[in-house]
Amino acid sequence: MTVKTLNKNNFKEEVLNKKGTVLVDFWASWCGPCRMMSPIVDEIAKENQGISVGKVNVDEEPELSTQFGVMSIPTLLVFKDGKPVNQSVGARPKQAVLEMLP
Numbered sequence: 189m190t191v192k193t194l195n196k197n198n199f200k201e202e203v204l205n206k207k208g209t210v211l212v213d214f215w216a217s218w219c220g221p222c223r224m225m226s227p228i229v230d231e232i233a234k235e236n237q238g239i240s241v242g243k244v245n246v247d248e249e250p251e252l253s254t255q256f257g258v259m260s261i262p263t264l265l266v267f268k269d270g271k272p273v274n275q276s277v278g279a280r281p282k283q284a285v286l287e288m289l290p
Contacts, residue, residue: 189233189234189236189237189239189240189241190233191213191229191230191233191241191242191243192240192241192242192243193242193243193245194212194242194243194244194249194252195244195248195249195252196249196251196252199244199252202240202242203240203242203267203270204267204270205270206240206267206269206270207269207270208238208239208240208268208269209238209239209240209266209267209268209289209290210239210240210241210242210266210267211229211232211233211239211240211241211242211264211265211266211267211285211288211289212241212242212243212244212264212265212266212267213225213226213229213241213242213243213244213262213263213264214243214244214246214252214253214256214258214261214262214263214264214265215243215244215245215246215261215262216245216246216247216261217245217247219261219262221261221262221278221279222261222262224279225262225264225279225280226243228280228281228282228285229241229243229264229285231282232282232285232286236286236289239289246258246261256272259277260277260278261277262277262278262279263275263276263277264276264277264280264285264288266288266289266290268290273290274288274289274290276288
């Protein structure tokens with residue numbers, strides 16, 4: 189699947205109202221660890237057809253960052269049927285991200 193760009197206009201539809209698993213990457217272009225995580229998140233989206241993957245640019249969407257308590261980036265949030273079920277902060281190896289998924 190492709191990675192969706194998430195914002196306040198589509199977050200409810202793409203994440204909160206979505207059945208199944210959604211991985212959301214909160215990131216910023218100036219963040220080094222975020223740039224390290226980006227290709228990993230992209231790979232997971234391509235290799236795992238059963239999950240949806242989206243990215244939230246914290247500079248462009250501060251309301252979403254505040255709503256989900258994102259204090260440091262990169263933050264990965266995993267949603268299952270619209271509810272947050274797992275979270276990690278900081279760069280992680282691909283296997284660690286996959287282990288977060290239900």
